[in-house]
Amino acid sequence: MSLIEVRDVIKEYDTAHALRGVNTEIEKGQWINIIGPSGSGKSTLLNIISGLDAPTKGDVIIDSVNINVLKEDDMARFRREKMGFIFQQSHLIPYLSAVENVMLAQYFHSMADEKEAAEALGRVGLSHRLTHRPSQLSGGEQQRVCIARALINSPQILLADEPTGNLDRENTKVILELLRKLHAEEHFTIVLVTHDPFVSQWGQRILSMEDGRIISDQRL
Amino acid sequence: MIYEALIIGLKEGFKLGIVWLVFYSYLALNNKKHLLKAFYSAIVVSFLLSAAVFFIQHDMILKDAISGFISVSLAVFFISSAAALYQASGVNMLYPFQGQVPVSDESGQSTYPLFLKKWAESIKHFIVFTASVIFFAPDIAGSIIFLKELSVMKQDALMTFFSALTGYLLVLMLFIVIIRYFRTVAIGGFFSLPQILLFLAIVKLLGGGIKGFAELSLMPSVQRGFMKLAHDFIHQIFVFLMVPDHPLLTITAWNFIGFFFGSSFASIASLLIFLMLPFTFIYYSLVKVPGASLFDKEGISEKTGAQKRKIKSMLLSDRRKKAVPVFLFVFLILFSWFSEKGGDAQMVYNPKPKPVVVENGVVIIPISDPSMNLMDGRLHKFTLSHDGKTIRLLIIRKAEDALSVCLDACEICPYDPEGYGQIDIDLICVYCNTPIPLESVGDAGGCNPIPLTFSVDERFVKIDIGEILKKFEAVKIIEFKEAK
Numbered sequence: 117m118s119l120i121e122v123r124d125v126i127k128e129y130d131t132a133h134a135l136r137g138v139n140t141e142i143e144k145g146q147w148i149n150i151i152g153p154s155g156s157g158k159s160t161l162l163n164i165i166s167g168l169d170a171p172t173k174g175d176v177i178i179d180s181v182n183i184n185v186l187k188e189d190d191m192a193r194f195r196r197e198k199m200g201f202i203f204q205q206s207h208l209i210p211y212l213s214a215v216e217n218v219m220l221a222q223y224f225h226s227m228a229d230e231k232e233a234a235e236a237l238g239r240v241g242l243s244h245r246l247t248h249r250p251s252q253l254s255g256g257e258q259q260r261v262c263i264a265r266a267l268i269n270s271p272q273i274l275l276a277d278e279p280t281g282n283l284d285r286e287n288t289k290v291i292l293e294l295l296r297k298l299h300a301e302e303h304f305t306i307v308l309v310t311h312d313p314f315v316s317q318w319g320q321r322i323l324s325m326e327d328g329r330i331i332s333d334q335r336l
Numbered sequence: 337m338i339y340e341a342l343i344i345g346l347k348e349g350f351k352l353g354i355v356w357l358v359f360y361s362y363l364a365l366n367n368k369k370h371l372l373k374a375f376y377s378a379i380v381v382s383f384l385l386s387a388a389v390f391f392i393q394h395d396m397i398l399k400d401a402i403s404g405f406i407s408v409s410l411a412v413f414f415i416s417s418a419a420a421l422y423q424a425s426g427v428n429m430l431y432p433f434q435g436q437v438p439v440s441d442e443s444g445q446s447t448y449p450l451f452l453k454k455w456a457e458s459i460k461h462f463i464v465f466t467a468s469v470i471f472f473a474p475d476i477a478g479s480i481i482f483l484k485e486l487s488v489m490k491q492d493a494l495m496t497f498f499s500a501l502t503g504y505l506l507v508l509m510l511f512i513v514i515i516r517y518f519r520t521v522a523i524g525g526f527f528s529l530p531q532i533l534l535f536l537a538i539v540k541l542l543g544g545g546i547k548g549f550a551e552l553s554l555m556p557s558v559q560r561g562f563m564k565l566a567h568d569f570i571h572q573i574f575v576f577l578m579v580p581d582h583p584l585l586t587i588t589a590w591n592f593i594g595f596f597f598g599s600s601f602a603s604i605a606s607l608l609i610f611l612m613l614p615f616t617f618i619y620y621s622l623v624k625v626p627g628a629s630l631f632d633k634e635g636i637s638e639k640t641g642a643q644k645r646k647i648k649s650m651l652l653s654d655r656r657k658k659a660v661p662v663f664l665f666v667f668l669i670l671f672s673w674f675s676e677k678g679g680d681a682q683m684v685y686n687p688k689p690k691p692v693v694v695e696n697g698v699v700i701i702p703i704s705d706p707s708m709n710l711m712d713g714r715l716h717k718f719t720l721s722h723d724g725k726t727i728r729l730l731i732i733r734k735a736e737d738a739l740s741v742c743l744d745a746c747e748i749c750p751y752d753p754e755g756y757g758q759i760d761i762d763l764i765c766v767y768c769n770t771p772i773p774l775e776s777v778g779d780a781g782g783c784n785p786i787p788l789t790f791s792v793d794e795r796f797v798k799i800d801i802g803e804i805l806k807k808f809e810a811v812k813i814i815e816f817k818e819a820k
Binding site for chain 1: 640641642643645646648649650652
């Protein structure tokens with residue numbers, strides 16, 4: 117059953133064509149990796165799926181809701197309820213501790229719960245780093261805080277844009293193993309954008325893009 | 337246009353309008369608009385019942401009864417509000433019924449007993465109808481009595497009732513426009529059953545007075561009621577101890593004891609009583625963390641942490657929203673209490689007695705002269721000398737067309753102090769601070785001023801000196817005891 121449907125999505129920036137008619141469906145609970153060279157449109161597609169950007173033409177349907185017709189407030193609420201994000205940069209608040217960064221996500225969703233936030237950090241192996249600030253954490257640990265923050269509100273979809281782009285191979289592996297474990301436990305859908313062939317092998321499906329088009333759709 | 341009648345019409349119209357607005361919004365938001373039929377029926381019935389008051393000969397007993405009914409209805413809504421709050425806190429007050437007749441709904445959960453479920457809609461209609469009649473009928477009846485008295489005084493019944501009706505319809509039309517053309521449903525989000533009942537009690541408190549300008553609100557009568565309660569309670573303690581308090585204790589002692597049934601104490605104590613429930617609401621809404629039972633109602637025990645947080649957040653947000661009107665009630669009570677009647681209640685009016693003379697064995701006092709008017713509702717005092725005795729009298733208008741004439745003394749307290757003063761419209765004993773409601777002035781016995789038989793014509797009040805001397809005998813004995 118499709119959770120995400122992308123129908124004839126075109127995205128144009130003045131004279132540049134970022135997406136040239138993308139069509140795909142992503143099943144519920146699937147881990148799909150979008151790969152391609154720089155400028156192929158993979159991040160643009162991720163941004164459109166997340167509602168952070170709007171297509172010039174076409175529709176994105178998530179859980180039977182056409183997100184392109186949602187008003188700004190409704191889109192924000194929809195995103196808050198259904199999606200979690202991980203980016204290449206951690207975007208953690210520097211003056212808040214690890215647990216407070218996770219609690220902030222809880223607060224914007226509903227209300228903060230320190231115990232639950234601490235448990236979430238425990239699941240990503242950071243029980244001993246709860247009160248540390250981002251500057252006191254390594255790059256890999258920061259990304260693990262980001263995973264805890266992204267999953268704290270039990271999203272249906274985890275959207276990850278180059279989540280291991282700043283990490284060495286060892287830390288990349290740690291993060292991907294963690295994602296695999298959590299994905300197996302919580303059955304959320306992962307849409308991960310990467311240009312790293314090593315990372316792309318960790319999912320269940322690879323969507324290759326080039327020049328704003330899907331050029332291959334491979335199941336692993 | 338008669339201004340006083342117009343104001344009464346505006347006040348009653350506003351009461352109906354604001355209750356209608358809140359109730360309408362609440363029902364619309366909760367998809368229960370069908371209950372409005374019962375509300376509208378109750379308004380019609382309240383008017384019909386009240387109209388009957390216009391056609392029957394009314395007296396003080398009827399007026400007292402209606403006044404009492406208004407106070408009782410205030411208490412009913414106030415106490416019901418507390419009960420509804422208790423129920424909302426998770427304690428099911430209907431449990432005793434459920435225990436008797438256990439039934440289950442489709443999900444297998446125990447719910448209301450069968451006989452209640454079968455008649456649920458009828459019972460809801462009946463409750464709305466009865467509560468609305470209890471709320472509106474005595475107030476409308478009280479206003480009609482006031483207007484009737486006003487029309488006699490103004491000698492223009494048609495204009496009096498026309499003015500009142502104009503005020504009433506003006507406000508009502510305003511509310512019709514508000515309900516019809518504005519999105520009032522959102523108001524309903526600030527109310528659940530406890531808040532609705534508290535709201536009704538507050539409206540009753542702030543606008544339930546039936547003595548025209550003298551008492552637009554019920555606050556003065558609440559204060560008087562508390563003063564009387566405190567007075568009777570303290571006296572009962574002396575009775576229990578078999579101590580003859582009035583003759584035995586000095587005025588200094590009474591000044592201390594009297595503080596507890598004085599106006600200042602009554603004002604603050606009754607205010608605290610009224611604020612107790614709103615503060616309980618605020619505690620419940622903003623401070624107290626919802627218990628597990630409250631969440632169980634939402635069936636979230638099996639849900640994820642995020643879902644639990646969301647439901648908890650919505651519950652807390654809803655409760656915070658419903659605390660908003662309660663804060664407004666607290667503000668309204670405090671503002672009205674101290675700005676309008678609360679301050680007045682503490683000022684004792686005690687006029688200097690005017691000398692009168694005895695002509696042919698009769699004391700003759702003009703009803704009106706350039707310096708005074710006995711019908712103005714204020715306390716008037718007079719003094720006369722007879723056989724070396726100085727005797728004080730008091731006269732006060734009791735009803736629109738009736739005066740009370742008494743000695744400025746009771747059968748219990750010493751005569752030496754100044755007898756009685758006036759607080760707001762009622763009297764108070766200067767010696768022991770006992771409040772004497774205006775309605776009871778003229779009744780003999782206890783702490784009341786000793787009533788005198790008198791006659792009155794269009795211009796004068798006439799009192800036989802023999803009557804004065806005979807009644808003054810009782811006072812003299814107390815004066816002698818105190819002197820010893």
